Amino acid sequence: MTERRLSGVGATPLSGVGTAVWYAPDAGLGPPPDPETIDADVERERFETARDAAREEIRAERERTAARLGEAEAEVFDAHVQFLDDPQITEGVEAAIDDGLPAEHAVDRTFEQFIEQFEGMEGRVAERADDLRDVRGRLVRALGGGERADLGSLPEGSVVLAERLTPSDTAQLDPDRVAGFATVTGGRTSHAAIFARSLALPAIVGVGTALRAVADGVDVVVDGRDGTLLIDPDEETRRTTAGEEAVEVRGGTVETADGAPIEVAANVGTEADLASAAERGADGIGLFRTEFLFLDRESPPGEDEQYETYRAALETFPDGRVVVRTLDVGGDKPVAYLELPDEENPFLGERGIRRSLGPDADLFETQLRALLRAAGAEAGGQLSVMLPLVATVDEVREARETMESVAADLESEGVAYALPEFGVMIETPATAFLADALVEHVDFFSIGTNDLVQYVMAAERGNDRVAALGDYRQPAVLRAIQTTVAAAQGTDVWVGMCGEMAGDPDVTELLVGLGLDELSMSAVAVPQVKRAVSETTVSEARELAARALAASTKREVDCLLTETTR
Structure with missing residues (x-):
């Protein structure tokens, strides 16, 4: 042929x-029965039961996705729960039932109206129609007893x-x-x-x-x-x-065209992701999300279980660095067995280090014990510990004091350990502004652009209506990154990046020019970013960064990046 x-x-x-x-x-529902045969009260009760079932199914899928792919990917299911509870949708379904439709046909008709509205919009907003289809399918299956x-x-x-x-x-x-x-x-x-x-x-x-x-x-x-x-x-x-990658996998640290080494690492969410990261040439792990250890279970993992997991990561990269983020839950990252508050704005609530130094202090100390033991094991690799959602110097001091107290306990017990590198994620404007004060207390910064963008731009992640604002090429975001890097210059503090921006080869030259020492990303992007690094000249990258920092609009930044990738 x-x-x-x-x-x-x-x-x-x-x-x-x-x-x-x-x-x-799933195939279509077919025509609805005669309205005279419909008991509206029964159908409303069926709809409520289906909503409850769909809500539990979505929450379980969110946890599985967070563990397998990462928190950023799992957040899509938060929007699905919101659709289930959207009054416009629920009132539309109830009105359709009152018009004589059974619950499944009422769901189908109501969701179709909103799907058509979304598809009539432009850009990323239109793509939310598939989220509505997803939720509709769950409800219809729950109502009909079907299997996906x-x-x-x-x-x-x-x-x-x-x-x-x-x-x-x-x-x-x-x-x-x-x-x-x-x-x-x-x-x-x-x-x-x-x-x-x-x-x-x-x-x-x-x-x-x-x-x-x-x-x-x-x-x-x-x-x-x-x-x-x-x-x-x-x-x-x-x-x-067949099976080929677009870019050759490179082992070992890559250098720019003029010899400056840049560490290119991978973000992982599960122990199973480690092999994939190594196969794609990652130098190490720049973000080990530990949430997966705590999800989809009835009680938290013990010290020994965590120790074995962290040690496995170090053994996978015996010559590299493994950066472990301490437990980052709360707000938009629920854990069934923890008493998490019901907050109006979870992105600004009790999450990350705020919980580790508060209600989850026992979990934090157990995790630190496992991490210090792993750092002291003969597994090779450099273990680094990173705090999420830091906003104050006091939080860093208290966390470091806790780590030193844990070390003293291990010492008194005769348990082998070592103090790992200690760093913070730069994902709030507060830490970017305080970077010059934080350098006295840490060994490294890792810029988490996914959260940094939403906080700098006041544009919620995943909200398509503000997607243009929530873009890492916004000048304000670039300046927050530059402020962080500048604070570390002339010190022993290294600066990495573990957000989505790090995995975009179109901005690699810009990041090199801004002075990043390390870039961490989804494993699939590692080969491309390594190639982009090898094709970058530091002097030209610095010139690009200077021009980008002088830009006042995202459009200007986009034009600069387009010129460099032609």
């Missing part, structure tokens, strides 16, 4: 080859083709079985694309209606680099593209 080619939007810098498998979610299609058990080597993939669809995909996916709709910022990058899955979105002509069972190549889907590829194409 002649090789055919379709084009869409490449979502990941990966390619894969496999067999096309079409995924079609199991995408986690597809035949090995499957390439999933679909009209669209919702967040819960994509979260099911197993990279060990699925060779990639392609969808008719979607954009690079869709949740399917974001999840694909976290899963390191070759993916193309927005192929268009031509994708529907691709039959089940044919061989296809998914090239997520340039957004190309090849149908019936010839043997040469299969041989050269």
